[in-house]
Amino acid sequence: MIPIFPSIGYDRLRMEVDGEGVTTLVCAQGCPLRCKYCINPESSRDCGKPRHIFTPASLYKLLKIDSLYFLATGGGVTFGGGEPLLYVDFMEAFARLVPDWKINCETSLWVHPRQVERAARLIDHFIVDVKDTDPEIYRAYTGKEFSRVEENLRLLLKLVGAEKITVRLPLIPNYNTDAHRDRSEALLREWGVTHFDRFDYVIKEK
Numbered sequence: 001m002i003p004i005f006p007s008i009g010y011d012r013l014r015m016e017v018d019g020e021g022v023t024t025l026v027c028a029q030g031c032p033l034r035c036k037y038c039i040n041p042e043s044s045r046d047c048g049k050p051r052h053i054f055t056p057a058s059l060y061k062l063l064k065i066d067s068l069y070f071l072a073t074g075g076g077v078t079f080g081g082g083e084p085l086l087y088v089d090f091m092e093a094f095a096r097l098v099p100d101w102k103i104n105c106e107t108s109l110w111v112h113p114r115q116v117e118r119a120a121r122l123i124d125h126f127i128v129d130v131k132d133t134d135p136e137i138y139r140a141y142t143g144k145e146f147s148r149v150e151e152n153l154r155l156l157l158k159l160v161g162a163e164k165i166t167v168r169l170p171l172i173p174n175y176n177t178d179a180h181r182d183r184s185e186a187l188l189r190e191w192g193v194t195h196f197d198r199f200d201y202v203i204k205e206k
């Protein structure tokens with residue numbers, strides 16, 4: 001069976017925002033988390049049909065127009081979310097079509113460890129959206145247990161090493177503080193993480 005990637009959209013010619021060089025971000029539909037300030041609410045499977053259903057060949061056909069940019073800058077494709085690790089079958093088949101492009105993945109790691117093991121063999125750089133390491137804050141904000149992220153991040157560090165991982169630590173209004181972020185960063189450094197992206201969520205007024 002040909003694996004598919006249901007997508008809420010893609011964005012071409014991004015520069016150094018989600019991976020080295022020029023990248024195209026391709027966003028998955030489907031996410032196990034329910035973040036209170038979800039940046040892509042359409043990514044939930046509850047939001048109806050995806051805008052695109054890609055096969056490896058159809059995505060390659062769409063993205064190859066930028067192949068020269070990818071090759072010249074060391075860039076490639078970044079799979080984001082939603083949660084792209086729900087579609088590891090697809091990413092394995094797609095990676096076989098584009099051996100010279102970099103493949104990055106933005107993930108919460110809230111998936112089965114088997115999906116992490118398979119992704120570790122094909123992803124060049126992981127951008128892990130940890131959010132906060134305090135289990136109560138994580139549960140309040142995402143509706144899920146942090147223990148699964150811990151298990152998978154420790155596994156990923158063992159499989160690919162710290163150089164291939166950037167951890168995102170957002171300041172989340174009404175949920176955590178800078179002191180919480182400092183605590184998260186200190187804990188993650190103990191686990192072996194060395195690259196961090198700290199930023200602030202900006203909540204739009206309704």
Ligand code: SF4
Nearest residue numbers: 031033035038039082
């Ligand atoms: S992990 Fe990302 S896509 Fe999923 S609910 Fe949270 S913000 Fe939304």
